[in-house]
Amino acid sequence: MRSVSQQTLQRLPLYLSYLKSLMPDLPPNISAGNIAQALGFGEVQVRKDLAAVSAGGRPKLGFVTADLMADVKHYLGCDNIDDAVLVGAGKLGKALLTYEGFFEYGLDIVAAFDSDPNVREKSISGKRIYAVEDLRGFCMENNIRIGIITVPADKAQPVCDRLVDAGILAIWNFAPVHLKSPDPILIRNENLAASLAILSKHLVETFAK
Amino acid sequence: MRSVSQQTLQRLPLYLSYLKSLMPDLPPNISAGNIAQALGFGEVQVRKDLAAVSAGGRPKLGFVTADLMADVKHYLGCDNIDDAVLVGAGKLGKALLTYEGFFEYGLDIVAAFDSDPNVREKSISGKRIYAVEDLRGFCMENNIRIGIITVPADKAQPVCDRLVDAGILAIWNFAPVHLKSPDPILIRNENLAASLAILSKHLVETFAK
DNA sequence: TAGATTGTTAATCGATTAACAATC
DNA sequence: TAGATTGTTAATCGATTAACAATC
Structure with a gap:
């Protein structure tokens, strides 16, 4: 090897x-x-x-x-399961909470957080949704290292700051914004729209003429 | 240039x-x-x-x-808006239907399709949900070139075949399976779990010791 | 043995970086 | 003019590919 x-x-x-x-x-x-x-x-x-x-x-x-x-x-480290939290239980957040196959790849989303009290009542596929205020306590207590951001673009930066404050080391960001964070934090931006632009570009080049 | x-x-x-x-x-x-x-x-x-x-x-x-x-x-071709259809109006499908920013990057999801008649009643952010049987007719009629697959893994291949049959040229696949298609079709796999594996790997390497 | 498939070593290719000249 | 920033040319770096030897 x-x-x-x-x-x-x-x-x-x-x-x-x-x-x-x-x-x-x-x-x-x-x-x-x-x-x-x-x-x-x-x-x-x-x-x-x-x-x-x-x-x-x-x-x-x-x-x-x-x-x-x-x-x-x-x-790929699929053996050692990593616990993660998700912030933003909107449609995309819910989709990720129920997405098949994360566990197979070594990720377990153990809880979600949302600022809307109405969303908090239900749990999604067995995962509870908490208030954003509880984020820090939860992460500290459970030693969470990965955070997933699925809030609207304008809320993403504050959420990012909160996650960093909560001791998160890696962030998977689905909000279409560029996040700023202190150096040692690992940020992976999953800009779906941007990713699509590449498909679209290929399409044009392949079939244009 | x-x-x-x-x-x-x-x-x-x-x-x-x-x-x-x-x-x-x-x-x-x-x-x-x-x-x-x-x-x-x-x-x-x-x-x-x-x-x-x-x-x-x-x-x-x-x-x-x-x-x-x-x-x-x-x-990037964000000028010329491309119409797309989405198959599978589950949580992820709904999330994409309402995702901000696709239009900005040149994609307009004009309709969704689902096999479940109960889902079809509502429309999501102004987009109607049709029966999968209507897929071919709709794509032909509206000259659609891009298809998005957000169905469960085991349904993805038949949906892919249907899309190809409907004249689709490029497919954006969110199902965690490897799709087979005839040569000229462009397939972009958005395997979120796989993408995550890379984040997770980086995390381990960066913070392990 | 012959054929398939592996792994390695060297050559090619492409992308990044460094150095520098050009320009406002 | 001096300084900032651009764009270009050449050098370096890394990844892919080609050729081949090793092995079951």
Whole structure:
């Protein structure tokens, strides 16, 4: 096992996702060539990526599929489940609270927070919704490290500040704004609109003429 | 204006998003250095990215902020609004239907489709929800090119097939599965769980020891 | 053995960075 | 003019690809 580049890291979840898609009829073995073809990548690239995180395959046979899955999962840290809190129980927030598959990837959203008292009455798929005032106490007490922001754009920065104050180390931000935070905090912006712009651009280039 | 690399294309929406975040007090001018610092990129990198899509800045002054925004928007194709349909009006689907900012980036979700007759009664933020059976007719009639999939994982492939059959050219897939489609169709997988795995990995690496 | 597939080493390609000249 | 900032050219860096040796 050796060091993994940024690009490889980006592709690893795709391999895992593809392997999972083969369930429940998981073939006992799978070759880098198979995977490459399915995902439209180069064969050598896949082999190199897998070599970086797996125990290795066998010539002629390929990789033991189950082992490969386990290795990729392990590398991505899907083993050690991280608890997270979510702020903003609007439609997107609710969607994430019920999204299938986070747990599979090592994330457990343990609670949600919202400023609207009316939302707080219900719990979403077994997760309670608390007042934003309780955020700090909850995070401190439960040693939460990941926060998810699904509030409107204009509320995102104050929420970010609150999360940092609550001891959060990494933030997954769905609000379409650029957040400022002190240095050691890790922020991943999931700007869906921006992400779409790239699709749209590709579309134009591919089919324009 | 010259050719734009994959990486530059990925960063352009971030520049746009940052510039938007300065509103409503948009400064008349802005330098590549300013932007670089705000986003944590290299100064030269930003300058090169912007040079590729903008009319150019002025030494000492920087770029005219409004012009720069317009240029980036234009390059990303945010000018020509694309109509899209969404299949699967569950929580995530509803969230996307009401998501702020898609229109700003050139996407207009004009209708949603769902297999559940009960969901169909209401419309979400002015958008009607139709039966999946009407998908083909609607897309053909309205010349829709983009489809968004927000159904559960096990329903995604049939929906994908339907969309292709309806003449859709690009698909934005939120279901955590790997979709198969005939060659010319453009598929962008938005696997939120996978995307999260990368955040989680960074977190471990940054704070582990 | 022959064929398939792995992993490695070297060559190519592309993107980032550094240095610098140009300009307001 | 001096200083800030742009854009360009060349050098560096990193990732992908190609060729090949190793192995089951």
